[in-house]
Amino acid sequence: MNLNIALLPGDGIGPEVLAQAVKCLEAVEETFNHQFNFREAAVGAIAIERKGKPLPNTTLSLCQDADAVLFGAIGDPKYDNNPDSAVRPEQGLLELRKALGLFSNIRPVKVFPALIHNSPLKKEIVEGTDFTIYRELTGGIYFGEKKLNTEGTVASDLCEYSEKEISRIAHLAFKAAKNRSNKLTLVDKANVLESSRLWRKVVTKIGESYPDVTLDYMFVDNAAMQIILNPSQFDVVLTSNMFGDIISDEGSVIGGSIGLLPSASIGEESALFEPIHGSYPQAKGMDIANPVASILSAAMLLEHFGLFEEAMSVREAVDKSLRKKIVTPDIDSKSQYGTNQVGDFIAENIVDNGDDFNMNDENIDLGKSTII
Numbered sequence: 001m002n003l004n005i006a007l008l009p010g011d012g013i014g015p016e017v018l019a020q021a022v023k024c025l026e027a028v029e030e031t032f033n034h035q036f037n038f039r040e041a042a043v044g045a046i047a048i049e050r051k052g053k054p055l056p057n058t059t060l061s062l063c064q065d066a067d068a069v070l071f072g073a074i075g076d077p078k079y080d081n082n083p084d085s086a087v088r089p090e091q092g093l094l095e096l097r098k099a100l101g102l103f104s105n106i107r108p109v110k111v112f113p114a115l116i117h118n119s120p121l122k123k124e125i126v127e128g129t130d131f132t133i134y135r136e137l138t139g140g141i142y143f144g145e146k147k148l149n150t151e152g153t154v155a156s157d158l159c160e161y162s163e164k165e166i167s168r169i170a171h172l173a174f175k176a177a178k179n180r181s182n183k184l185t186l187v188d189k190a191n192v193l194e195s196s197r198l199w200r201k202v203v204t205k206i207g208e209s210y211p212d213v214t215l216d217y218m219f220v221d222n223a224a225m226q227i228i229l230n231p232s233q234f235d236v237v238l239t240s241n242m243f244g245d246i247i248s249d250e251g252s253v254i255g256g257s258i259g260l261l262p263s264a265s266i267g268e269e270s271a272l273f274e275p276i277h278g279s280y281p282q283a284k285g286m287d288i289a290n291p292v293a294s295i296l297s298a299a300m301l302l303e304h305f306g307l308f309e310e311a312m313s314v315r316e317a318v319d320k321s322l323r324k325k326i327v328t329p330d331i332d333s334k335s336q337y338g339t340n341q342v343g344d345f346i347a348e349n350i351v352d353n354g355d356d357f358n359m360n361d362e363n364i365d366l367g368k369s370t371i372i
């Protein structure tokens with residue numbers, strides 16, 4: 001397969017973790033005979049510095065012309081701590097999501113067996129956690145009208161949703177539930193918000209066309225609690241933009257590190273893949289950031305194009321790195337491995353593990369990725 005992939009490293013640790021994902025895609029390219037053409041562009045704080053805005057036109061058109069976008073991270077404390085700043089790095093990502101029509105953000109929350117002891121929760125609670133969040137990404141309070149009165153003393157953000165915006169992501173979430181364990185939980189605040197009541201109405205109606213899927217409803221405050229009390233009750237979680245933002249960060253720590261979880265943002269014509277973690281500016285350039293979320297985002301990219309074996313080889317190489325403790329210090333504080341070494345190990349262990357082959361574990365342990 002020939003794919004044009006736009007690379008947007010962004011800020012903080014973005015460039016370092018993205019470089020590891022690219023290494024892995026290059027290993028896939030070589031192992032499975034594909035051709036991936038990478039082209040890079042600036043987004044976020046770095047783009048503000050270089051070009052005066054967080055999403056320069058050249059970056060947007062590169063993404064529009066590409067088959068997929070691989071994104072690093074965005075954000076810089078310089079802007080976070082200045083509420084008066086007229087331009088912010090995050091606007092670049094929001095504009096990009098909107099311009100590419102990426103209405104569906106898919107965030108799988110899974111616990112790696114090798115890392116169960118890393119979870120802040122008890123083993124019995126964490127075991128078996130495997131759910132996927134479908135977060136609406138181009139509507140709601142993020143994109144509603146924003147107001148600030150002239151005195152600067154009263155502000156508001158409008159949360160607006162249309163039936164169309166709700167139904168297009170709801171269909172994707174129901175389809176995902178059909179391919180998983182047939183359970184969909186709509187997370188909302190329908191006891192208070194009109195927009196949530198519309199979500200309930202639209203999703204309930206759509207549910208009639210998916211009779212195999214059990215639909216239940218949960219208020220977001222309760223969901224925040226249930227995610228840490230009993231995460232394995234969830235299969236597919238469908239929710240609006242801001243609720244999805246919040247509960248996906250919560251879900252991400254269940255597995256022991258926010259550095260492990262990837263995401264896919266899908267629209268009619270474009271697709272973008274990014275780790276769910278932020279730019280972690282304190283770790284920038286220190287070679288300690290966990291590249292796994294970025295690498296697994298590349299695996300989601302491969303799946304998006306139907307390259308399932310290829311994606312599986314990446315996932316298996318990641319599992320191997322976790323089992324062999326080739327991990328960054330967020331997973332094991334005594335670890336001597338850095339971002340680059342973890343990326344190298346995973347890329348080197350990407351092999352064609354088709355039916356006729358068996359991986360020789362011993363050789364892999366010795367660092368020789370031999371297939372017998």
Ligand code: IPM
Pocket residue numbers: 074075090093094245276
């Ligand atoms: C995320 C991030 C973004 C969001 C920020 C960086 C704008 O937190 O992708 O979850 O709020 O959507």
Ligand code: MG
Pocket residue numbers: 245246249
């Ligand atoms: Mg977030």
